[in-house]
Amino acid sequence: MKNTFYTTILVLMLVGPFAMAQDQILTKQEAINMVLENNLGIQVAKNTQLIDENNAGILNSGYLPTLNGVAGGTIDKQNSEGVLANGDTRTAEGAETRRYNASLSLNYTLFDGLGRYYDYKSFKERSQQSELEVRQTIETTILQLFSVYYEAARLTEQTNTLEQALDISKDRLTRAKYQFEFGQNTGLDVLNAEVDINTDSINLLNSRQLLRNTMRDLNLILNQDLSAQFVADTTVNFVPGLQMENMQLEAKENNVRMQIVEKAINISDYNFKASKSGYLPTIGLTGTYGWNESTNNSPLAFALQNTSYGVTGAVNLSWNLFDGGRTITTVKNAKISYENQELAKKQIELEVERDIRNAWDSYTNALYVLEVQEKNLQTNMNNFNRTDERYKLGQVTSIEFRQAQLNLLNAVLAKSQAKYNAKIAELQMLQISGQLLNVEF
Template sequence: MKSFLYKIPLILMLIGSFVHAQDEVLTKEEAINLILENNLDIKVARNTKLIDENNADILNSGYLPSVTGNASGSIDKQNSEGVLANGDTRRAEGAETRRYNAAVNVNYTLFDGLGRYYNYKSFQERSEQSELEVRQTIENTILQLFTVYYEAARLTENTATLEQALEISKDRLKRAQYQFEFGQNTGLDVLNAEVDINTDSINLLNSKQQLRNTMRDLNLILNRDLSAQFTADTTVTFVPGLQMENMYNEAQINNVRLQIVEKDINMGLNDIRIAKSGYLPTVGLTGAYGWNESSNNSPLAFALQNTSTGVTGTVNLTWNLFDGGTTITGIKNAKIAYQNQEIAKKQIQLEVERDIRNAWDSYTNALYVLQVQEKNLQTNQNNFTRTDERYKLGQVTSIEFRQAQLNLLNAELAKSQAKYNAKLAEIQMLQVSGQLLNVDF
């Protein structure tokens, strides 16, 4: 046991050097900036948003005409024979005819039953929905970020608390050894103190290992070097003046899930209108500018060379009087899909109401627990101070002293856990109410 006891300080010194080397304090603002810049899920969501923005552009609307150009050329060699009016016969061996033409064609749909209009509106709705999805990804990622960040902060506090507990146990061991040397106690107190040092040392080792693992988890979320060293900010401030009624009203307006499903409903309504456009005619305009040239070296040809240019324009109307029921079926299906979207909205509204009420209860309960743990910590601090004084006077046993020390340690750890639980509950409530990106952390 003693050989292991002598090795523990060396192990703690090596791990302590790792912890103290972490001079960089990663503030909450810096963590948010890093995650907005580097997180891979956010990058994918933003790229998807760019695609939807391109789809909603005028170039993809169908409102612009299509212009095509074409050109061709041909060479024809023929042997021909002809009889003139005076009865003479003429022959042309290998007579060559060349033909060239080029044209520019313009096609434009003047009216398509408003299908193009509502399709363009759906693309715009989808672009706005994609922006909301980016916000949703950012909110979820920030919640994930602070879940890990505050865990790192909690473990940082725990590690410092366990270090203090180890120092207290070391002082107790020195005191027990002095008392044993002067015959004031038995060797049992020394052995108990050594056992408690081993226990505190192992707890500290485990806490530091958990802290290193959590730091790597945070670096992974931030998409940076997993071995990057930092120190988490353990300061926690709560948003003042939160009220249940206000949170509920904000959730009905700003909750990102409700806003996304609202865009689905708008697009579903546009789908019905697009399907109904099949009942209306399509009016189109076509125009062309062409150039033609032909040459013929045959003596029998009426003209040896001919060139022509010209402009043509056409207005056409197409009305599909009956398409076998395809339009009717499309309208029915679009209406059913629209009804499903309205049902989904009602379901999400109920879920959001449940989530905001659950989040509020969790938040208020966590704040209450924090207050209780703060009072409990103060009580245990006072108790340990008195016990320490009496222990020095020999009025309490080492077992009683150790129990007071453990009570204080547990109270400190519980208070730290309650603090971060309350902050995470607040963040979750802010997310459900749609206010997560509007507050300072």
């Protein structure tokens, strides 16, 4: 053979990320930047955050006064008749009366039982909770991104490996034909080689199809044209120095679900306190500046034109001593909601502890499997080298050579799968511990 499978696989492992230099390589950091900028789910979450930020502003707090302007005008036309003191009678036909008015009213609540104070606090907590929800969406999307990204990288390695396997099978067919022509073997070896080429070709076609489908899935997450072409970076680097105890501590402090439920508890507490404002009075301040003018052209009118303007102010107190029990019911329900959030926190704490333990076990198990697969790959490489040398000398059959080739092929693919499984397990653990956005990929 002109090339051994061992050599081609070794070259693939060393230069695989650069084997398709003619195509654009989408680096991991570029993929992150693209998904943060373009992913539709993240954009929706950010818009929701903007809404909550607006709600938490001073303009929605109830602390600012309200100012109302009112203006109006009327025109009356009527016939009238009047008797004077001396007995004379006077009539006015089509007498017109015009009235105009305008006013500005200022209303300000001085005290509302602290309801708006706790509502404002609740809006602030909701804004911060919304920010955490954006982070949760980003973490989930990035984990989804790399699940697809690393699958594309694995399929890229698999496709390259199958291409090399097909080349080996073609070279083996050529040798089998030469040997048959010179009477060194039977036609059975040629037929076996042709069958193996067909099998390798089908496997390669299926792998290429899976790779194309996965690339479309990746473009969908990145919100790119589904036909965009690029190559995934097959380099995998693991985060060093991870320890179970540290992961548990990080999860308790930084897990986004834990932080979101903390905000939910604070919101429920403020809602409970705000609901009790119905027991207290409301004190308000009102001020009005008004202008009125009336014009009457009737000869019977006492004054033909009257104009008045001025300022009035008042302080009012309103106290709903009993509202049919609605406030009592609202307070009770708000207290129950607060207790439910406390129970939800305990549930999430247990789930997070379970999740981090499961993730750690999956991560360490995946690393062990990767180590075993690397050793298995080395063993199969050595076995194939010996079989390849003996096959050249005619000491093993083509069937034995093919079996050694398949063993090495399966070992390469298993090692590649184990590598990406371990990386995904690591990312899942980092997400649960709240560290996913703090590491380099």
